[in-house]
Structures are given as structure tokens and as C-alpha cells.
Amino acid sequence: MNGAQHILQAFQQHSITTVFGYPGGCIMPLYDALVGDVSVEHVLCRHEQGCALAADGYARASGNLGVCIATSGPGATNLITGVANAFQDSVPLLVITGQVPAELIGTDAFQETDILGMTLGIVKHSYLVDDADSLPGILIEAITLAQSGRPGPVWVDIPKDILLAQVNLEAAEHQERKSCASAEPQTDSATHNAAVDKDISETLRLLRKAHQPLLYSGGGITLAGAEDGFREFAEYSALPGVVTLKGIGNPGRHNPNHLGMLGMHGCRAANRAVDECDLLLVIGARLDDRATGKPDTFAPNAKIIHIDADSAEFNKIKAAAVTINANLNDVLRALTREVQAQPLKIEAWQRQCRAWLTTGGFQAAGNEEALAPITGPAFVRQLSRIAGDDAIISCDVGQHQMWVAQHYQFNRPRQHLTSGGLGTMGFGLPAAIGAQFAKPGTAVINVAGDGSFMMNAQELATIRRYRLPLKIIILDNQCLGMVRQQQELFYNNRESHINLDDNPDFVAMARAFDIPALRINRTDQVRRSIETVLAYKGPMLLHVTIDREENVWPTVKPGGSNREMMEDTKPAKKKTEENAA
Amino acid sequence: MNQAVTSSITTSRTTVSSRHVLHCCMQSEPAGLERLCRVVRVRGFRIASMSVESSGKHFNIALTLEGSRPISMLQSQLLKLHTVVEVVLGAQQARSVA
Numbered sequence: 001m002n003g004a005q006h007i008l009q010a011f012q013q014h015s016i017t018t019v020f021g022y023p024g025g026c027i028m029p030l031y032d033a034l035v036g037d038v039s040v041e042h043v044l045c046r047h048e049q050g051c052a053l054a055a056d057g058y059a060r061a062s063g064n065l066g067v068c069i070a071t072s073g074p075g076a077t078n079l080i081t082g083v084a085n086a087f088q089d090s091v092p093l094l095v096i097t098g099q100v101p102a103e104l105i106g107t108d109a110f111q112e113t114d115i116l117g118m119t120l121g122i123v124k125h126s127y128l129v130d131d132a133d134s135l136p137g138i139l140i141e142a143i144t145l146a147q148s149g150r151p152g153p154v155w156v157d158i159p160k161d162i163l164l165a166q167v168n169l170e171a172a173e174h175q176e177r178k179s180c181a182s183a184e185p186q187t188d189s190a191t192h193n194a195a196v197d198k199d200i201s202e203t204l205r206l207l208r209k210a211h212q213p214l215l216y217s218g219g220g221i222t223l224a225g226a227e228d229g230f231r232e233f234a235e236y237s238a239l240p241g242v243v244t245l246k247g248i249g250n251p252g253r254h255n256p257n258h259l260g261m262l263g264m265h266g267c268r269a270a271n272r273a274v275d276e277c278d279l280l281l282v283i284g285a286r287l288d289d290r291a292t293g294k295p296d297t298f299a300p301n302a303k304i305i306h307i308d309a310d311s312a313e314f315n316k317i318k319a320a321a322v323t324i325n326a327n328l329n330d331v332l333r334a335l336t337r338e339v340q341a342q343p344l345k346i347e348a349w350q351r352q353c354r355a356w357l358t359t360g361g362f363q364a365a366g367n368e369e370a371l372a373p374i375t376g377p378a379f380v381r382q383l384s385r386i387a388g389d390d391a392i393i394s395c396d397v398g399q400h401q402m403w404v405a406q407h408y409q410f411n412r413p414r415q416h417l418t419s420g421g422l423g424t425m426g427f428g429l430p431a432a433i434g435a436q437f438a439k440p441g442t443a444v445i446n447v448a449g450d451g452s453f454m455m456n457a458q459e460l461a462t463i464r465r466y467r468l469p470l471k472i473i474i475l476d477n478q479c480l481g482m483v484r485q486q487q488e489l490f491y492n493n494r495e496s497h498i499n500l501d502d503n504p505d506f507v508a509m510a511r512a513f514d515i516p517a518l519r520i521n522r523t524d525q526v527r528r529s530i531e532t533v534l535a536y537k538g539p540m541l542l543h544v545t546i547d548r549e550e551n552v553w554p555t556v557k558p559g560g561s562n563r564e565m566m567e568d569t570k571p572a573k574k575k576t577e578e579n580a581a
Numbered sequence: 582m583n584q585a586v587t588s589s590i591t592t593s594r595t596t597v598s599s600r601h602v603l604h605c606c607m608q609s610e611p612a613g614l615e616r617l618c619r620v621v622r623v624r625g626f627r628i629a630s631m632s633v634e635s636s637g638k639h640f641n642i643a644l645t646l647e648g649s650r651p652i653s654m655l656q657s658q659l660l661k662l663h664t665v666v667e668v669v670l671g672a673q674q675a676r677s678v679a
Contacts, residue, residue: 116612120619125663128611145663312657 003132004033004163006172007096010139012039016067016094018058018437019043020051024071025111027098029163043437043466046458048075050430052082052095053456057431059091060417061392062438063225065147067094073111076157077118081424084122086153088421089246090223092146093153095123101161102130116157124152132165136172150310151223196326200334203281203305203322207237207339210279210303212349215239216262218291219246219420220284220308220328222413229332230283234258237339238346239281240353242270244291245405246420247284249413253389257350259357263291264556265402268360271562273353274299282306284328287317288421293562307331362406363553370524373547376400376475379526380407380447383473386530391443392417392435396428396452399481402552404447426455429472433459436468443471443534450476450503460513463539471533472515472541474506477548485551489566490558510541517541600629601652602671605642608664613640616662624658625650639666 001009007030011019020043023031034042045051048070055066066086070079076097086093100109116128125145127138135158142154207213215237221230227250234241234251242262243250251258262270271293274280280302285291287306292298295317303321306314311325324331364377380403387393389411395401395418410416417435419427432446453474463470480498487495510517517540520529526544533540554565607613614633621628626648634641646652652670659668 117615120612120616121623126612130611310661312654312661314657315651316654 001169002029002033002164002166003129003135003158004029006136006167007139007163008033008037008040010136010143011067014065014143016065016143017041019067019069020045020054020058020434021069022046022048022051022071022075024073024075024098026072026100026160027069027075027096027163028071029160030069030096030098041437042069043433043462045430045433046461047456048078049082049426050433050456050459050462052079052093053085053424053427053430054434054437054459054462055093056082056086056089056091056427057394057417057434058438059086059093059434060089060431061414061435061444063222063414064438065092065094065143066434067096069096071098071111072100072115072160073113075111076115077113080119080122081422081426082430083119083153083155085419085422085424085427087122087124089219089419090151091153092151094142094146095153095155097155097157098163099128099157099159102159103161105159116155119155122153123155124150126155127157129156129158129162132162133168133171135162135167137176140176150220192326196324196331197334199322199324200331203307203324203335204338206279206303206305206321207281207344208342210277211346212277212352213239213279213281213344213346214273214277214302215241216244216274216280216282216285217241217247217250218244218283218285218288219413220286221247221250222284224284224309224328226284226328226332227413229329229336231255233332233336233339236336237344238350239344240273240346240350242266242273244285244288244420245418247413248405248416248418249410253409253411257353259353260361261405263288263562264293264558265406265552265554266291266562267357267362267406268554268565269353269356271565272356272360274302275563276352277302280304282308282320283332284308286310286313289317292317293556294560297561297563364407370522372523374521374523374526374544375550376403376477376546377407378523379475379544379546380404382526383445383447383530384408386527387443387445387534389415391415391445391534392432392439394428394432394435394444394446395419396446396448396455397423397425397482398449398452399477399485399550399552400447400449400452400475402482403475406552425449425452428452429456429459430462432470432472433462433466433468436470437466443469445471445473445534447473447475449481450474450478450500450506451480453506454503457509460510460515464513464515467538469536469538471536471539472510473533474541474543475546476503476506476543477546477550478503479548481548481550482552484548485555486558488551489555506541506543515539515541517543519543519545521545598647598649599652601626601646601648603644603646603652603656604667604669604671605640605644605659606666606668607640607642607662608666609635609638609640610664613664614642616664617642617659620658620662621646621655624655626652626655
């Protein structure tokens, strides 16, 4: 068995059934091994960035490891944005690239790049395999590492000659055993558990002492598989709660104490609660700057309790009174038992938060006139009503991403795929492809902007090839809307290179890939078009023309304080106000 | 775990630059030193001096660093590197006020 064949065996041993890749020179031995292999489905994307982002979407939707494959040189460098995206959002990814033969490394050979050196800052760990016998052990270690603790991408770069070399199975088994031991975290469990118990007690003491405690949760809940534990704690503690962009869906949409997303485009109620709370219980979040705004003015009156899988996040942005680095599920269940036995007495604070939500939830301006132009928020609300709890929504980056975050009523976190940390335009379409492979029976909808859609539009060919039934909705304002908005608000309305009024005909473009498409531009077309698209058995694209001047509200100036939220000051159009609460 | 925190990052980003001594033991691998130096740079420190001894399976690295951010933050970031075994902080002294 050669190195390439051993990779396929490792896939099989670790229940890896779907990989996303693109062949090329130095990875050809692996593609040769794939011929006739039935254990793994290889999905050919049309650009390596598409491969990495599809693997990312697969991992987010399923909770399993995402795998992407590319050749050396440009194949590997094209993966980088997707891998950085996974790194920023702690998505477990195994990245396999071919490299020039070992004897040519360092000679500036054809399609040689020092991909290991280039990617040190965007991987959890990486390897350049220098010995065929070490490959099996490295693969085990890489697969384990990517998914353990705080997940992330692990990159394995393999010279072509090692892919072709025979693996000495006896030596490989020895390496495998060493790697298993190396990948497991080493902790003194008795000492660790005693310390965690003490910190949980202190957390409860502070919670009971607080008058205005607030729950703050992020994407770490899902990464830890702690969705149920979190929801129980949120329910039994009845703590008012806010979520980060990646925490959307954590509390479900029926929790009466849920205030919504905080931060730059969060709602006024959520930011107000953070501002006024006297205890902030942060779980599975890293206090990202888009969420906190200016740190000096973030939760100024609160003691912070920080619970996370990564202890390096503690005290990084804000000092915490208590930090707990442990399995989130265990901590949440321990806390739940205590608040069930002795409920928190925070009725006045709950009432106050609900009152804030009544007036400070997300507002959507809708126009009831049939011929009125469509607005992004109103469209997303209608989509949410029709697609509901079952659909997976995969967003790109920009205004539409924030409208989805604000106005779609998500009921579970893996329903919402969004590029949080890196903010990768072009994420949505390939991530939706990955999600559709992970969840073939689920409606997967890519909500894109016209700018983002063009960043990975080549993946329409992947949709056609595999006849994926996913839906694409382009909210087209004929410009880079979020950049235009910031130029309007913070750069004296000096528009600079944001105009996209020469966009292609998206309907014709989809049809060129054998994907049926519709175009709408009036309010009275919204409901029926969404129903038509969702009912269609195959892939379909809906091109929605929206108002160019629509902004995402509320907003906070980049680097500013969440206390200073800006609202729409334009003259009121004929609109009806609808509250998100 | 609870940690003694003397200042948040908002107060630590003052103009006081401190000099720190840090000892690191990491598994020997070709990219090990690159990984280490990258983290030091990105997390806001400059290397004033560095010595490396290879003892078979490990690198023993002594670093003298300058920076104004809390050194404990760098320590915890270095410990996240898979091949880092141990990071021990040595003496610290305030060096300059910019």
C-alpha cells in the first residue's frame, strides 16, 4: 500500500465519507488511488477556494470533520482563504495538499510553494511529511487534533514521492500509537475537576449575588456539542441572554428572555442589557471586537465569568473574575442542577430586559404597497416565515448577512452558516454545497449579495454536476452595499469603487449552468417567488432586486462604543414598523 | 481556572514596555522555531535575544522579549502550539516609557 492508498484507508477508518478537492500535478497519486474507490465520495469543485469553503460548510452543518484536497503551488495557495476562514471560526478541517517531490523542495521547482511556511498563522497545526512510514501516524494525529479541544484546520502537505512510496506497515503502526498518545490532551483530571468544581461554586455565588446578570453565548456552544445543555440552562436559569453572530440559534426562538444579537449590528436591547448588567456570564465566546465594540465601554459595570474551551481567550479583551476551562456541557449541566434546585431571583431585571426588547428589538421596514420596491429586511422576514426552522441558511458577507442575522428567526445554531471571524465574501455558495452534501434531505439556501455571489460563482458548475437541490437567493443592490453604507456614514458619502451596476444577468447566468432562475423586484412578488423556489425539486436561483440605498440598522461606528448606536435618520418612507420580538 | 489578573488589556496597552525572560520547551520539528517566532511577533512582542539548544527530541529555547502587553497572554498563546511542551516565565522588568 502506498502513501496515497493509505490516505484513503485513513478516511475509511475515521468514517470520512465526503471530501472536496481539485486534482493537479503533485496530488495525482491520490487521485489515481481514488479511481475505483467506493469508500469516499470525492466532490470536484471548480476552484480550490470552493473546495475549502465547501469542506467548511460540510463541517458546520454536520458537526463532522471537513476534508479538502488540492495540489501544490497554486492549488495550495487557492485553499488559503478557505482555511483561514475555518481557522477564524474554529471549524474542524483536514487539509491535504500534494507537494513537489522531496528532493526538489527548495529548488524553486514547478508549482513549488512553501505552503507550510505560508499558512502557519491560519492552522491549528501542520505537517510536511518527510517519510512515508510517518504518514499514517500523522494522519491520525491530524484528524484527532482538528476535532479536539477548540477545533480548527490541520494541514498535511505531502511530497509526491511520498504519496507513491510504499508504507512499511510495521513501522507505521508504531507511529500511529505514538500519534494517538500525542494528540490526546494531557491533564491531571482529579486536580482539574476539583478546580472546576470550585469555580462553578464561585460562579453560582456571583450569580445569586447579582441583581442584573446576563447570559452571553457564542459559537463555542455548538463546537462543544453543548446545544442541549445550553438550552436547558438558559431555560431553567431564565437569565436574559444575548448571542454573538455565531451564537445565533443557541437559545432557540421561543426563549422569552432572549434579547437577540449584540454588537455592531446587534439590536439596541441586547447592547443596552450588556451596558447595564452587573454580571456577564460568557459561555463559548471570545469577546470579538465586532461584538464588544470599544472594550473600555463594554459591560462597564459587570463582573465577567468566562467559560470556554480555549483558556488563551481568558482575560484577552476583558479581565474576568472567574474563568473556567472545561467541557462546556459538564459545566452547563452542573449550573442547571443548581438553578433548578434554587431558582435565581431576577424578576425585576427580566421585566426590564423585556421592556427594552419591546422598543429595542430589530425593526424591519416593510412597505405594504404591492408595487413597492423590496427591502432586504422585509424579504428575509418573509423567507424566515416560509422556510422556517428546517432550512439551513448559508450567507455570504455584507449587508444581506446582517439582515439574515437580524431578521431570520433561527431555532438552532447549525441552521445558520456564516463567516464570522474572517468575513469571507464568496463563503455562502460553496458552504451551501458542503452543507447540502452533509444534509441531503434538508433545504439549503444560500442568501448572497451581488458582490459576494460573483466571488465563487464558478461553483454553479458543481451544483449542476451533482444536481444539488440547493437554492440561491441573490439580494442585488447593484453595489458593495456594506462598503457603500460605511462610505456614506463615515467617509462623507464619498463613494469609491463600490458600484456594480454592470453586474451580469444573473438569471441568464444560472440558466447557462442549467439552473432555472426567477427575477423579482416588487413586494407583491416576494411570497410567491419564495414558495415557488422552495417547492422546486432541483436547484434554483432567485434574483431579487432591492433598494440600493438601504442600510443595515442599527450600526456602530467601527472602533466605537456599543453605547453609541446609530439609527436611520433618513426621512421616513411610507412604511409599517414590525417588531422582531 | 482562576487566574490572578492585575489588569485588563485595555489598561495594559499603556506605553510601558517591559522586558521579559521566557523559557520554552518544544518538540523538535523543522518548523518549530518559525511557529514560535510567529506567535511572539503577532502577539505584540519583539525578540531581544534568543538561544536554542537541541536535545534530541526537544528544543530548549531561552527568549528575552520586549513588549507592552501582558506576558501571560503570550504564554497562553504559545501553549496552544501543539508542539510546545512547557513555557516558563522568568524575571520581568519595566524597561522604558515611550
